[in-house]
Amino acid sequence: MNTEEIKHLAKLSGLELNPAEMALISEEMRAILLLVGKLQAVDTAGVDPLFHPIALIEELSQPFRIDQVTETDLRDVNMACAPAVHEGLFLVPKVIE
Secondary structure (H helix, E strand, O other): OOHHHHHHHHHHHOOOOOHHHHHHHHHHHHHHHHHHHHHHHOOOOOOOOOOOHHHHOOOOOOOOOOOOOOOOOOHHHHHOOOOOEEOOEEOOOOOOO
């Protein structure tokens, strides 16, 4: 990754980098891109994708909770302190013309 690309990324990120920081980031980005290249070179044909890395070690089961109502309807209580309400909805000032 060259200096111009790093300057461009810094500008997009809103960062101001001095020359020493640019040199450091350049080396770090080069190392990251080399690692990505090594990872892409690995032959993964025939390997099923995992939804979770623990699936390699043990069978996972997703515990589901019982779908039941645990709270009561508190709309009136919640709307009581609102400055403006219409048909159970909060009214707010128009902010976009």
